[in-house]
Amino acid sequence: MAVKMRLQRHGSKKRPFYFIVVADARSPRDGKFIQKLGSYNPLTVPASIQIDRQKALEWLHKGAQPTDTVRRILSFKGVLYLKHLLRGVTLGLFDEATAMEKFTKWSTEHDSEFAKRQESHKKSKTTSRQPYVKRAERPSAAVKTESSTKESSGKAE
Structure with missing residues (x-):
């Protein structure tokens, strides 16, 4: 029995939400599964x-x-x-404590990079939104009407 780890679609039309599941490769996408591992929501940023x-x-x-x-x-x-x-541990390249130390180091670096990315996204989102300001009367339109009235009065003389 070939086993796949795949996404199982849920949610409504054009609003996908996925469960990460372990399922038999022959079962349908949203059908029977062996175990649910987690969830994935691509709509959040x-x-x-x-x-x-x-x-x-x-x-x-x-x-x-x-x-x-x-x-x-x-x-x-x-x-x-x-x-x-863990494969390196089984091959005897280093012990399990070293492996866990490397993983925790990677995990903290990864989490800090992710937090920076998330913070920069929030900043860009707030700076891109500017409040709506009503337009004042255009001064150029008022100048054009005055100059056109002077020209028309000059032609009449």
């Missing part, structure tokens, strides 16, 4: 992602194949990096 790292890691070790989008989500959340580090 930035997209909100909740995922259980331990469950996802277990399924990757069991051989579940993530789809392209789920692979990007797992990479963003650090699950694939954690799997990479």
Whole structure:
């Protein structure tokens, strides 16, 4: 039985919301699944992602194949990096404490970069919105009418 980690669509028309699930590759997209790992909402800015790292890691070790989008989500959340580090532990390249130390270092750096990106987005959103100001009477229109009346009176003489 081939097992896939994929997105299961929910939400209404043109308002998608996804669950990240582990399912048999032969089952329909929104059909039967084995286990729910988390959720993904692409409509929020930035997209909100909740995922259980331990469950996802277990399924990757069991051989579940993530789809392209789920692979990007797992990479963003650090699950694939954690799997990479744990592979180094099993090969004897370093111990588990070093692997966890590297992962926590990466995680804090990643979270700070994400917070900066989120803050810059909020700033750009507030600066791009400028209050609506009513236009005053155009002074150029008043000048044109005065000059045209002088010209017309000059032609009449």
